[in-house]
Amino acid sequence: MIDTESIANELKTALPGCGIEFVANPSPSAQSSLLIQGTDLVAVAQWLKDHSEYRFDYLSNVTGVDHLEKTIKEKVKKTQVVDGEEQEVEETVEQTIPGYLEVVYHLYSMPLRHGPLILRARTGNRSNDVALPSLTPIWRSAEFQEREIFDLYGVTFDGHPDLRRLLMWDEFEDHPMRKDYVEPDDYEYEPTPHGPVLERANAHQTPPSTDAPSETQSD
């Protein structure tokens, strides 16, 4: 097991100005990771690959993760002056975390047999700022995995030699692994529908109204 935190400190001194943040993992696996700013990703990756003490020459796994926009309600205790008297008042503060797409890289070293070192990089948002630098020029193993993330999550990788859809057909217009993807409504018969399935069954048995666009309706 390698010490991710010390690598983070070393990286900060070796590559000053790079956005590197240590992300702890509270679960029993204790696989902590490094959050790298997207623009510095290539420099950090190259440093990790070339460093004689680490030699991360094997990029095992590249994962896309979708994080929706979420609001966190937190109760904050505040001291307020009420009627000239100091009182402790609880206040709910709503904090909105904008959504983003995340790419997680698992690095190992074959000659030194250590790992995993986990890197993560985040896009600005989920709609128009979705570019990250490609690591395919450094590790070829990222080639298909980045294409898959581009296909299923919609992250565009700058510098990828051949960025096309990997799994879905080329005419497909969405990114189906995103959390808010709505699947096509091709209802399949259930022998004893109930609840929401019954509602869908009823919707499919009424003939489609004439003003609805015919393409979105299924038989």
Place this chain on the structure above:
Amino acid sequence: MDEGLRGELSKHGVFTTTLEGLHNWGRRNSVWPLQFGLACCAIEMIATSMARYDLARFGAEVFRPSPRQADLMIVAGTVTKKMAPQVVRLYNQMPEPKYVIAMGACAISGGPFKQGYNVLKGIDRYLPVDVHIPGCPPRPEALIHAFMTLQRRIDAQSLTGPNRARHLRSDVDSEFPVPQFGAHDLHPPSNPKTWTPPQSVRSQ
């Protein structure tokens, strides 16, 4: 010819049959399947043709790589939306008479992967299926059972008359339109000539 006379003749070494019977006997004992595996069930299909289960006993061991030489399409495995147009195209390329066995839960209805956004919920939506075998995957014995069912069906087909076999009727399609890739789904999502959505039991 009545059965009594036929039995009497056979005692004297004279074998009689009808043209239809002879024709069907030949057809049912040389069903050549298309060598066409989609997913997990394909491995069981291969296992069926191997030593232990020996599909050759049923005259169906000649797996043809080309659809032009095949009589039977065994849809063995999950049909994804990306694959469905090619499956229909392969079916269209097969000469008549042709039969389809839907092998396994996925080919019947999508099976365990039914909720998937890229999974076709049953090959019935585009092709007429003769025999369905449930199972995930069906055992080789189940595939053999499906073969025997198909053989019985071939045996019962008549060459003439209003109930003559499907491939002898001019009013029945032998090719089906190949679905097109759409922005989210296949277009059309099913072929209304072969498939209508079943009526829900409790929806009234």
Place this chain on the structure above:
Amino acid sequence: MKTSPEPPSGETGADPAPVLPSPQDPPYTLRSRRDGDRNLSGDLLEISMGPHHPSTHGVFQMDVTLDGETVVQLKPVFGYLHRNHEKIAENTSYLASMPYTDRLDYFNSMTSNWAYAISVETLAGIEVTERAEYIRVIVSELTRLLNHTCLIGFLVMDMGALGTPLMYAFREREKILDLFESLSGSRMMCNYLRFGGCRCDLPPQWLDQAREVISDFEAFLDSFEKLLTENEILMARTQHVGVLEADLAINAGITGPMLRACGVNYDLRKVDRYGIYDRFDFKVPLGATGDVYDRYMVRILEMRESLKILEKALRDIPEGPIVHPKAKLRGFRPKPGEAYGRIEGPKGELGFYLISDGKPQPYRYRVRPPSLINLTILEDMCLGHSVADVVVILGSVDIVLGEVDR
């Protein structure tokens, strides 16, 4: 430093930039016999192999560009079996994904089970009982035998040996599947492992039956090798075909027998020592040239090592519970966090990456498919070879489409 010619105007003193091949230069070397009469060759021929092609081992497509019979470009096309395993797993409970892992790599359901179980155990800190660890080793080594024999059968079938070796391979496979069936109730889709152990204990006499199968297997392997290893046709079709350099293999993330055939000593059973693999004494077979023949040989030798492991495991397996008492099956909710667990599957490093947000369903569920990543260098291996060799090279990669596309 060699004397360079006059630097072009605008540049002063500094070293000239290294000459990069221009994009017009073909990125391949032609090794065809037709090189002499290149001026006769006309246009390139583009053919599409698959998704329905008898040699693609399922629904896999390659867009191959040929110059005569020589491959000059090859682009794999995926997705014909993309059945949304990851999306379905993110909407269902942790345990309910276990049967889906069977269907990932449908030759090796037991190892897929183990890879998933080991990831969840890492995520939630579950321990595994001693007996269950032994059972896991036994079933996964049996799976390795099954996978490697069938793969070699298919590989030789791709070379034209249509029946015999595959028939032998499937005969042995049936014996192992009988063991799996009596153990789990299903031939292929075993769904046998659980977090913290296994689903049920071994049936009576199972260990004896397993010993019998293994002792038969040794004899089978001898006869199989007699049939194939020094076969002239096999050697002619595989030696120096599809050579892969070790550096490229590491860089492209190749794992499993493919990597070890290039001479890189990286077997996760030795590196990670997951489970109880540190108790077994076995060698890691390595190749020298990295061609298709080496991959064949590495697999044969790996099966022999597996037999050694199996013999010891079947001898040493202790009595005891098969599921850890603290392992929770129902209402299982791991603490928020993430974990990546990996094992040495028969095809390479099979890993599962899980992110939990404290709910019964994983927030993110990702399979690291060895079959897909081993295909990264398919084009590099095929360039310059004839189209008939493409079939053999693809066969030697050992892919299962359920895992490639998931």
